[in-house]
Amino acid sequence: MEILPTHKIPSAIIDIIDESEQYCFIVSPYLSLWPLLERSLSKAARQKKRITFIVRNDPSVNPIAKKIHDTYGFEIVSLNNLHAKLYLNERHSLITSMNLFDYSKEQNHEIGIFSDDRRFSTELLQEYVVNDLLQVKPHFRLSGYFDSDDRAIASEMLEFEHKLDKLGFCVLCGESINVEMSPNSRFAHFRCKKCYFADPDADSYELETKYCHLCGSTYDSTLEKPLHNECIDKIKNYDKWVNQGRRGIRPSV
Numbered sequence: 001m002e003i004l005p006t007h008k009i010p011s012a013i014i015d016i017i018d019e020s021e022q023y024c025f026i027v028s029p030y031l032s033l034w035p036l037l038e039r040s041l042s043k044a045a046r047q048k049k050r051i052t053f054i055v056r057n058d059p060s061v062n063p064i065a066k067k068i069h070d071t072y073g074f075e076i077v078s079l080n081n082l083h084a085k086l087y088l089n090e091r092h093s094l095i096t097s098m099n100l101f102d103y104s105k106e107q108n109h110e111i112g113i114f115s116d117d118r119r120f121s122t123e124l125l126q127e128y129v130v131n132d133l134l135q136v137k138p139h140f141r142l143s144g145y146f147d148s149d150d151r152a153i154a155s156e157m158l159e160f161e162h163k164l165d166k167l168g169f170c171v172l173c174g175e176s177i178n179v180e181m182s183p184n185s186r187f188a189h190f191r192c193k194k195c196y197f198a199d200p201d202a203d204s205y206e207l208e209t210k211y212c213h214l215c216g217s218t219y220d221s222t223l224e225k226p227l228h229n230e231c232i233d234k235i236k237n238y239d240k241w242v243n244q245g246r247r248g249i250r251p252s253v
Helices: 006-018 035-046 062-072 102-107 118-130 147-166 193-198 229-243
Strands: 002-005 024-027 051-056 075-079 086-089 093-096 111-115 140-142 167-169 176-178
Touching: 002 006, 006 024, 006 035, 006 086, 006 093, 006 102, 006 111, 024 118, 035 062, 051 062, 062 075, 062 140, 086 118, 093 118, 147 229
Parallel strands: 024 051, 051 075
Antiparallel strands: 002 111, 024 086, 075 140, 086 093, 093 111, 167 176
16 A cells, blocks of 8 residues: 555556556546546557546536547446545556546645555455445446447356356266355365265266366366366456456346
8 A cells, every 4th residue: 555645646547547457447526637648548548448437427527528438438427426536447546535637636635545456456346336336326327339348248247157156067977956056165066966975085086077067068077177178268257257347237138
C-alpha cells in the first residue's frame, strides 16, 4: 500500500488505464477530460481495452459520459447518488477522494491509497464493483464495443458453470454421476459409487481410467488428472472470466 498526495493521483489513474490488460473500472461520480487523459483513453480505445466508467447521474456528468462512449466506445454505467471514487485494473487499485476531474487535480487537497496487490484488486472488484455497484439498477447504461461478444461468452460460461456445479462422469465406466459439488470441492468425486466401492483404496497413479470426468469423452485419465486438456482449458477460461468481474453481464437470449 502507498499513500499518494494530490499531485501523484492523476498519474496513478493514467497508469491504471495504460497498464490494464483484462479490464479497467473507473468509478468517479464526476469527470472531465484533459489532454493527457484523452491521449490515454484514445490509446486504450485503439487497443480495444475493456474499460467501464461508473459515474453519477447528474446533468453536468451525463453529456461527458456519453461523449466518452461515443468517442472511445467504452461502457458507461450511470447511477443515482454515487459518491465513491475507485480506479482499478486486474493488478492495481486506487481508492481516493479525487474525482476524474481536472479541477480536482488542480485546486483540491486530495488523498489516495494505491495498492499493487493483485488479490486486493480482485477483492475490490468482486465485493464492491460487481456485488454492489453493478447490482444497482442504473439510470442508464451504454454498452461498450465488447457487449455483444461478452453476452455470447456469458451464455457459454454460465452453461459451463452449470456443468461444473452439477454434473460429472465416472472416470472408470463413463456413467453420468450427480456430484453436487461446492466450489471448494470441485471434482472431489471422480468415480460413481459402484466403481468406488468395488475398489475404494485404488492408488491414484496406478488405477487405469478411460474417461474425462467433466465431459465423459474417452481419455487415458488418472485419478490425479481426471480431465483432458480441453476441459482444463475451459476451466481456466471460466475462472478468468469470473475473476474479471464479467459474471454480472447479461447472457445472450
